[in-house]
Amino acid sequence: MVPSVQKNVYIKGKFGKLSVQYTFFKNKKPLIILVHGFNSKKNSRIMIQIRDFLIKKEISTMSVDLYGHGKSYGEFEDFTITKGIDSLSKVFDYAKKKFCGNIGVFATSMGGLAAIFALKDNPMDFVILRSPVIKNQGDVISNYHKLDLKEWKKDGGITVDKVGTFFKLKYNFYSDAQKYNALNVANSFKVPVLIFHGDKDDFVPFDSSFLFSSNISDCSFIKIKNATHSFSDDNILFMLNKIIYFLEKKKFL
Numbered sequence: 202m203v204p205s206v207q208k209n210v211y212i213k214g215k216f217g218k219l220s221v222q223y224t225f226f227k228n229k230k231p232l233i234i235l236v237h238g239f240n241s242k243k244n245s246r247i248m249i250q251i252r253d254f255l256i257k258k259e260i261s262t263m264s265v266d267l268y269g270h271g272k273s274y275g276e277f278e279d280f281t282i283t284k285g286i287d288s289l290s291k292v293f294d295y296a297k298k299k300f301c302g303n304i305g306v307f308a309t310s311m312g313g314l315a316a317i318f319a320l321k322d323n324p325m326d327f328v329i330l331r332s333p334v335i336k337n338q339g340d341v342i343s344n345y346h347k348l349d350l351k352e353w354k355k356d357g358g359i360t361v362d363k364v365g366t367f368f369k370l371k372y373n374f375y376s377d378a379q380k381y382n383a384l385n386v387a388n389s390f391k392v393p394v395l396i397f398h399g400d401k402d403d404f405v406p407f408d409s410s411f412l413f414s415s416n417i418s419d420c421s422f423i424k425i426k427n428a429t430h431s432f433s434d435d436n437i438l439f440m441l442n443k444i445i446y447f448l449e450k451k452k453f454l
Contacts, residue, residue, distance in 0.1 A: 212295050215287045217274025221295065223263040224256055231303035231326065231453045232261040234296055236289065238310030239334075239342070240368055242271030247437060251307065254441045260454075261300065265292045267315070278358060278369040281377035282338055285315035293323045303453055305329065307444075310405055310430070311338055317383045320390075327451060328394045329444060332402055332430055335409035336382040339375035345404050350375070384409075387416035393451045394420040397440050399428025421447065 206225040211218040222243060225232070233255060237248050243264035252262050268284040269275035275284070296304055305327035308316035313333025320328060334341055343350055346361050353359045358371040394417050398410040407424075414422040423443055428436045448454040 212291060214268060214274070214291045216268050216284050219268070219274070219288055219291060220266040220272035221263060221292060222265075223261070223299070224252075225261045225300060226259045228259060229302065230258075230260045231305055231448070232263060232296060232300045233329075234289075234292060234304065234306045234325075235262055235264045236306065236308035236312035236316050237264075237267065237270065238312050239338070240270070240277065241310075241312075242266050244271065247309065247432065250434070250437050251441065258445065261302075263292070263296055263300075265289070267312070278371050279373075280370070281374050282311075282315055282318075282381050283377050285311070286318045289315055289319035290323055293319060293325065303327070305453070307331070308333065310334055311341075314338055314381060314383060317386065318381055321386050324392060327392050327448075327453060328390065329447070330394070330396045330410075331432070331440065332398050332405050333383070333396065333410055333413070334405050335413045336384060337378055338381070339378035341405060342370070343375065383413055384416065387413050388418075390417045390420070392419070393447070395444065395447045396420065396422045397425055397443070398422070399425040399430065399432065399436070401427055402430045404430035 205227045209222045212221055235248055237243055237245055243266050255262050266273040267288045269277040269280040303326040306316050306325050307329040309331040311334050313330040348359055354372050358369055360369050396414050398407050400407055411422055414420045425436050
């Protein structure tokens with residue numbers, strides 16, 4: 202089936218324009234909003250693999266670049282979880298206006314934390330999370346990159362080496378992140394939730410993700426054995442097949 206609509210658009214966010222790409226099919230299958238992680242974008246390796254797989258299954262998709270990421274407005278160094286939440290709130294509103302049918306969210310890592318809080322006031326029909334940050338994204342970043350918090354606060358910003366490339370991040374990111382602990386809102390989820398997390402993740406804590414899942418009434422938690430935070434192609438294919446099974450079981454397909 203040929204998609205009925207394929208578009209790249211910019212929508213208005215509180216902090217600037219957001220780049221959105223969507224593909225809609227005229228069928229009874231759901232729309233899945235795809236949310237990338239920290240310092241990533243909608244056209245990253247993993248997000249493209251997921252989007253292409255879903256489109257081949259004739260499942261509608263909508264991808265977004267969060268504030269300061271990809272083609273969206275803003276500088277990455279000014280990004281905060283609050284700005285990520287606002288980005289998704291605007292995208293969720295936009296999706297509901299454009300698409301008639303069930304709508305779900307797939308969010309990864311930091312995008313998972315932002316999605317959890319955006320969904321609190323703007324629920325969807327189902328939620329899928331990959332290696333989600335559950336609490337204190339600031340500590341996740343500082344611990345992994347071994348940042349000196351006193352130096353970061355004193356200077357107001359810090360430059361981090363990420364595999365030979367550097368990115369700047371203001372201290373406001375750390376202080377803002379203290380406001381968001383997903384464990385405090387877990388019991389607000391009344392829709393089916395599916396969570397994947399690698400048991401060898403050295404970036405985002407596995408245990409927090411599992412604890413979050415145990416506080417949701419309708420949640421399936423799948424441990425990906427020997428998977429790190431960056432899933433291999435085999436990990437991704439396994440995850441995608443489990444997603445299709447989940448959607449069929451919950452009567453969305």
